[in-house]
Amino acid sequence: MSNRIYIVGIGPGREEMMTGEAIAALEQADVIVGYTVYVKLLGERFAGKKLLTTPMRQETERCELCFREAEAGKRVALICSGDAGIYGLASLMYELGEEHLQTELIVIPGITAASSGAAVLGAPLNHDFCAISLSDLLTPWEKIEKRLRAAAMGDFAMAIYNPSSHRRKDYLQRACDILLETIEGERPCGYVENIGREGTRAVTCTLRELRDRKVNMFTTVFIGNSETEILRDKLITKRGYHVENNIH
Amino acid sequence: MSNRIYIVGIGPGREEMMTGEAIAALEQADVIVGYTVYVKLLGERFAGKKLLTTPMRQETERCELCFREAEAGKRVALICSGDAGIYGLASLMYELGEEHLQTELIVIPGITAASSGAAVLGAPLNHDFCAISLSDLLTPWEKIEKRLRAAAMGDFAMAIYNPSSHRRKDYLQRACDILLETIEGERPCGYVENIGREGTRAVTCTLRELRDRKVNMFTTVFIGNSETEILRDKLITKRGYHVENNIH
Numbered sequence: 001m002s003n004r005i006y007i008v009g010i011g012p013g014r015e016e017m018m019t020g021e022a023i024a025a026l027e028q029a030d031v032i033v034g035y036t037v038y039v040k041l042l043g044e045r046f047a048g049k050k051l052l053t054t055p056m057r058q059e060t061e062r063c064e065l066c067f068r069e070a071e072a073g074k075r076v077a078l079i080c081s082g083d084a085g086i087y088g089l090a091s092l093m094y095e096l097g098e099e100h101l102q103t104e105l106i107v108i109p110g111i112t113a114a115s116s117g118a119a120v121l122g123a124p125l126n127h128d129f130c131a132i133s134l135s136d137l138l139t140p141w142e143k144i145e146k147r148l149r150a151a152a153m154g155d156f157a158m159a160i161y162n163p164s165s166h167r168r169k170d171y172l173q174r175a176c177d178i179l180l181e182t183i184e185g186e187r188p189c190g191y192v193e194n195i196g197r198e199g200t201r202a203v204t205c206t207l208r209e210l211r212d213r214k215v216n217m218f219t220t221v222f223i224g225n226s227e228t229e230i231l232r233d234k235l236i237t238k239r240g241y242h243v244e245n246n247i248h
Numbered sequence: 249m250s251n252r253i254y255i256v257g258i259g260p261g262r263e264e265m266m267t268g269e270a271i272a273a274l275e276q277a278d279v280i281v282g283y284t285v286y287v288k289l290l291g292e293r294f295a296g297k298k299l300l301t302t303p304m305r306q307e308t309e310r311c312e313l314c315f316r317e318a319e320a321g322k323r324v325a326l327i328c329s330g331d332a333g334i335y336g337l338a339s340l341m342y343e344l345g346e347e348h349l350q351t352e353l354i355v356i357p358g359i360t361a362a363s364s365g366a367a368v369l370g371a372p373l374n375h376d377f378c379a380i381s382l383s384d385l386l387t388p389w390e391k392i393e394k395r396l397r398a399a400a401m402g403d404f405a406m407a408i409y410n411p412s413s414h415r416r417k418d419y420l421q422r423a424c425d426i427l428l429e430t431i432e433g434e435r436p437c438g439y440v441e442n443i444g445r446e447g448t449r450a451v452t453c454t455l456r457e458l459r460d461r462k463v464n465m466f467t468t469v470f471i472g473n474s475e476t477e478i479l480r481d482k483l484i485t486k487r488g489y490h491v492e493n494n495i496h
Contacts, residue, residue: 009363016272019359020264085366087487091374094484101480107367111267111357115257118333119355126339127387128395130378130404138488139375147376147402154398155391156378232349236342239335240386 003070003103006077007093009084009110012196013041017116022108029077031069033062038081041197050074057137063093067100083112087133087161114159117192117220120202122234124190124222125157129237134171135162145178152182157228157237160221163191164214172221176211179223183207188224190235191215204230251318251351254325255341257332257358260444261289265364270356277325279317281310286329289445298322305385311341315348331360335381335409362407365440365468368450370482372438372470373405377485382419383410393426400430405476405485408469411439412462420469424459427471431455436472438483439463452478 006025011017026032026046032039036053052069054062063078070076080088090107097105118125130151134144151158163172179187185208193201193216205213207223215221227238254273259265274280274294280287284301300317302310311326318324328336338355345353366373378399382392399406411420427435433456441449441464453461455471463469475486 011267014269016268017357019259019267021262024264083363083366085363085371085374086377088374090367091371091484091487094370094479094482095486098479105480107371109265109359109363109367111359112363115331115333115357115360115363118331119338119357122342123333123338123355125379126333126336128378128380128392129334130376130399130402131373132376143403144376147404150398150402150404151378153401154378154395156395156398231342231346232353234342236339238343239339 004075004106005066005070005093005103006106006108007084007090008077008079008108009082009088009112010038010041010079011082011111012113012116013081014196015043015045017111017196019108019110022110025077025108026079028075030074031076032079033066033069033076034079035062038079042079059089059092060096063089063096066093067096067103070103071100080110083110085109086112086131113161113195113220116195117159117222120192120195120200121190121204121222122231122236124224124228124235124237125159126237126239127157127225127227129157129159131159131161133161134168134175135165148175148178149182152179155225157225158223160223162217163219163221165217172213172215173211176207179207180211188228188230188235189222191219191221193219195220204233204235252323252354253314253318253341253351254354254356255332255338256325256327256356257330257336257360258286258289258327259330259359260361260364261329262444263291263293265359265444267356267358270358273356274325274327276323278322279324280327281314281317281324282327283310286327290327307337307340308344311337311344314341315344315351318351319348328358331358333357334360334379361409361443361468364443365407365470368440368443368448369438369452369470370479370484372472372476372483372485373407374485374487375405375473375475377405377407379407379409381409382416382423383413396423396426397430400427403473405473406471408471410465411467411469413465420461420463421459424455427455428459436476436478436483437470439467439469441467443468452481452483
């Protein structure tokens, strides 16, 4: 297979939070394709490259651009914030790739907001957890509600992506109301704004307080499970009880 | 606060899959503490450091060792495979840290097996997903069953950690039987052995086939959701339908 496209998760933005193989994939690329904001995050280091950007909501065009460049013989890296395979473009590339079977696709994982946000807040996902996006652009809201209820029923810790946008100001409140059907209002929660970027801000609160917080679109929200506590103003989900010499 | 301990996620093992800040935290450390196998994974690069290891199941001792070294004035890095905050030691460090409030704790995120394994398999977690561990050392099996049922009910894609061990050879089979109560046997699934290490091997199969596969303890298992397909022998979870100009 001659052509190859690297689908690269660049993490939250700061280069120190990229992996060595992600940096190598960008360094070897002739063309770097991405959403305008993320290409800007890369800064000077890759200034020598041909940078192609498309605005938000034009993901299909962005992916097709990658195939066109690769099939013209260019070494292409498509960048996604966080992890390319978690709410990123990896699966859309494979779907569109059915029309481009001569082009090899290689996914390079990155630090997703669940990991980077959790590290700032302490350890809110240190046991079984769910990642749920509140964006209903690609998912019916009824399905998002169903997943929130299932996550609460399973006593999962949760990382909530896309909690808000200019079009969806009340979605976090709606999500909290669904969780409050089964989870106590005092449940420890938290959120992190601008993870790994200028102005990172971590806040702990209760689920009832979270319901009335205004968060921006660069925020990731964390819901504790029944064993989560706030220690040192950090959100800490315990690993569960310890059974010595537990034999099965 | 004078003392400081870095709790560092080193990813699956290969240095190219560590972040720059993780490498920097190990480089600045006087003492690197970890489970024997992971300290060995680091290889020659940190050979100059004082390396302290404890065997598996001695996590509390390992954490206390970090506090002792830090309070003796050493710069300490505690390493965890994958992400320190996802089935790692970050939360236990915060719990034990209640007795060591003069020691600051800093979590450095790493690439967890959900991300690194997904990249090898294609894009199995490219929508809402759950991470569930089948280890019942710290969690009653009944709770694990409850979470598997909740994840299936919510139509989550799943990353299953610790699917097997010498003590728990049939746990993956038991988990698949629970999922098969509500998920069709043809559901696309997959698993990855030795992610980011010698002998990485990715396999796609159906849920019914997965039930009877023997996997080792260095395997991460992936369960598709209702929109997951196998394309190019990769496990691809679609991002959902596209609604143009979706207004709310």
